Amino acid sequence: MLSHKAKYALKALLYLAQQQETHVSRTIEIAEAASIPKKFLEQILLDLKRAHFVGSKQGKFGGYYLLKSKNEITLADIHRLFDGAIALLPCASLNFYERCSDCVDESECLLRHGLITIREETLKAMEGITIASLVKK
Numbered sequence: 001m002l003s004h005k006a007k008y009a010l011k012a013l014l015y016l017a018q019q020q021e022t023h024v025s026r027t028i029e030i031a032e033a034a035s036i037p038k039k040f041l042e043q044i045l046l047d048l049k050r051a052h053f054v055g056s057k058q059g060k061f062g063g064y065y066l067l068k069s070k071n072e073i074t075l076a077d078i079h080r081l082f083d084g085a086i087a088l089l090p091c092a093s094l095n096f097y098e099r100c101s102d103c104v105d106e107s108e109c110l111l112r113h114g115l116i117t118i119r120e121e122t123l124k125a126m127e128g129i130t131i132a133s134l135v136k137k
Helices: 004-017 027-034 038-050 075-083 110-127 131-136
Strands: 054-057 063-066
Touching: 004 027, 004 038, 004 063, 004 075, 004 131, 027 038, 027 063, 038 054, 038 063, 038 075, 075 110
Parallel strands: none
Antiparallel strands: 054 063
């Protein structure tokens, strides 16, 4: 399941994606429009900024805007940023791999092979869904 943080990040990105490209959205504007607690949103926007998904402008007319194209931001990107691995176990993960301590022979592990299949299908689906594709629906 997606965490609240990942869900709110997606809602914020969807809001920003629906604005004019030159529009800079204030935090309170995003929070109210997307029904996200403002304090929680501030931390999420900082995480998105550090990951170069959004940019910010300081000052009286400051706020946030998409830095990366809405066509390039995928569900997989946001899941990994906020929730970590897509795989169900570390031994089946691409980016967060760890060998299982109780595994005798990883190459023969039937559970691992099944979980890799699940990871590949899930990743394929998540990488196929962009912020732009969600806005179009």
